[in-house]
Amino acid sequence: MSENTLRGKQIVLGVTGSIAAYKAVSLLRTLAQEGADVSVVMTSAATQFVTPLTFETLSGRPVRQGLFADAESMPHLQGTQEADLVLVAPATANCLTKCALGLADDLLSTLLLAARCPIVMAPAMDGEMWNHPALVAHVRTLRERGVVVLEPAEGPLASGLVGTGRLPAERTIVDAVYARLSHQPARAAACLGPGRQADRRDWVGQRVLVSAGPTREPIDAVRFITNASSGKMGYAVAAAAAERGAEVVLVSGPTALPSPPNVQTISALTAEDMYQALDARFAWATVLIMTAAVGDFRPRHPVPTKMKKHEWNGMPLDLERTPDILESLSRKRTHQVLVGFAAESEDLLANGRKKLHQKNLDVIVVNRITGDHSAFGSETNEAILLPRDGEPRHLDRLPKRVLADRLLDMVQDRCVPSHVPLAQPKSEGIRRIH
Numbered sequence: 102m103s104e105n106t107l108r109g110k111q112i113v114l115g116v117t118g119s120i121a122a123y124k125a126v127s128l129l130r131t132l133a134q135e136g137a138d139v140s141v142v143m144t145s146a147a148t149q150f151v152t153p154l155t156f157e158t159l160s161g162r163p164v165r166q167g168l169f170a171d172a173e174s175m176p177h178l179q180g181t182q183e184a185d186l187v188l189v190a191p192a193t194a195n196c197l198t199k200c201a202l203g204l205a206d207d208l209l210s211t212l213l214l215a216a217r218c219p220i221v222m223a224p225a226m227d228g229e230m231w232n233h234p235a236l237v238a239h240v241r242t243l244r245e246r247g248v249v250v251l252e253p254a255e256g257p258l259a260s261g262l263v264g265t266g267r268l269p270a271e272r273t274i275v276d277a278v279y280a281r282l283s284h285q286p287a288r289a290a291a292c293l294g295p296g297r298q299a300d301r302r303d304w305v306g307q308r309v310l311v312s313a314g315p316t317r318e319p320i321d322a323v324r325f326i327t328n329a330s331s332g333k334m335g336y337a338v339a340a341a342a343a344e345r346g347a348e349v350v351l352v353s354g355p356t357a358l359p360s361p362p363n364v365q366t367i368s369a370l371t372a373e374d375m376y377q378a379l380d381a382r383f384a385w386a387t388v389l390i391m392t393a394a395v396g397d398f399r400p401r402h403p404v405p406t407k408m409k410k411h412e413w414n415g416m417p418l419d420l421e422r423t424p425d426i427l428e429s430l431s432r433k434r435t436h437q438v439l440v441g442f443a444a445e446s447e448d449l450l451a452n453g454r455k456k457l458h459q460k461n462l463d464v465i466v467v468n469r470i471t472g473d474h475s476a477f478g479s480e481t482n483e484a485i486l487l488p489r490d491g492e493p494r495h496l497d498r499l500p501k502r503v504l505a506d507r508l509l510d511m512v513q514d515r516c517v518p519s520h521v522p523l524a525q526p527k528s529e530g531i532r533r534i535h
């Protein structure tokens with residue numbers, strides 16, 4: 102990829118002391134190849150892993166390290182005020198914690214406190230550290246403040262263990278930079294279908310949490326209860342919101358679909374997994390769109406091993422309810438706009454209205470799931486958009502991607518301004534209710 106689509110962007114790349122620091126070298130090269138003007142700031146721990154000379158040679162600029170080492174006055178402000186974005190990759194637990202607390206005891210942390218531009222952080226650490234309640238709280242704080250903290254990847258860790266804590270893939274980091282800068286004409290055009298507009302950036306500043314796909318509730322080690330959801334509707338909503346400039350996190354049950362461009366996709370298997378993943382990010386979001394077909398029941402006592410055929414004969418399946426994610430999150434809502442989907446076979450409007458009120462939603466999308474008009478697995482959908490405070494809108498059969506845009510148009514009218522001050526260009530188009 103050498104489209105120079107980051108041309109003219111000033112990016113400060115912060116490198117902290119993780120074994121993944123060597124990956125920042127390739128990241129720097131990619132950002133530079135895509136046109137960005139990158140200046141590097143290293144913590145002293147980072148210099149234990151990679152020498153500043155490597156970054157200096159590749160960036161063509163001196164690497165800044167110390168608050169007091171440089172001759173320049175106010176080194177923490179140098180370049181920061183002109184920067185379009187600060188990217189910290191890898192970001193250690195220490196760096197995330199200091200940034201959340203507003204501590205400023207070295208050049209990078211001071212610069213992060215002084216920065217008025219968007220910040221993207223790509224964590225890398227041991228899985229136990231990433232999951233520690235202290236760090237979970239700090240990451241939540243950062244996200245509430247508008248900092249993009251990417252999810253670390255899963256896989257073998259430097260500790261020898263396997264878990265979540267690897268630096269996210271380089272493409273994921275670069276895509277997050279694009280998404281935050283909301284300046285990616287070449288990419289946006291590439292993922293547009295025929296006849297769609299390339300220049301709608303009217304969701305800039307919104308943080309959208311989308312759920313998609315089915316869930317799987319284990320019966321034994323190999324068998325499970327699931328449903329026919331393909332995930333296509335949720336992926337279309339996530340793609341549409343990202344193209345229109347929103348930051349998007351997609352929590353997805355098992356599907357065969359690729360992650361949409363510029364969307365951070367997180368996997369969840371069971372309803373409980375999905376609840377945990379969404380709950381952890383709910384405070385960050387300005388909009389929650391629950392398209393997932395969450396399983397309503399799960400076996401009360403899943404068997405950890407594979408049951409033998411003869412054990413099944415006449416065995417009753419003891420089921421219990423799964424958490425109703427949307428209902429639980431709607432009880433915690435503060436500023437968020439909430440959207441649900443209802444798959445119905447009869448009395449579409451009446452059943453939709455009932456769920457809209459029961460789950461305290463702003464909009465519900467009612468789909469028919471029987472006959473020729475079933476939405477499950479199809480590329481198209483015939484739906485009714487039912488707002489809490491307005492008339493239902495009956496839509497003809499439409500491609501899911503087009504339906505997603507119609508839904509965003511309706512939801513947009515109900516969005517409140519983000520409580521986080523936005524450092525990037527404000528959208529002209531988005532209408533907000535004050």
Ligand code: C5P
Binds near residue numbers: 392393395428
């Ligand atoms: O009650 P019903 O399943 O029809 O409601 C559908 C809506 O509620 C969808 O938006 C779905 O994602 C959400 N839901 C949920 N948790 C469940 C079941 C459904 O969030 N356990």
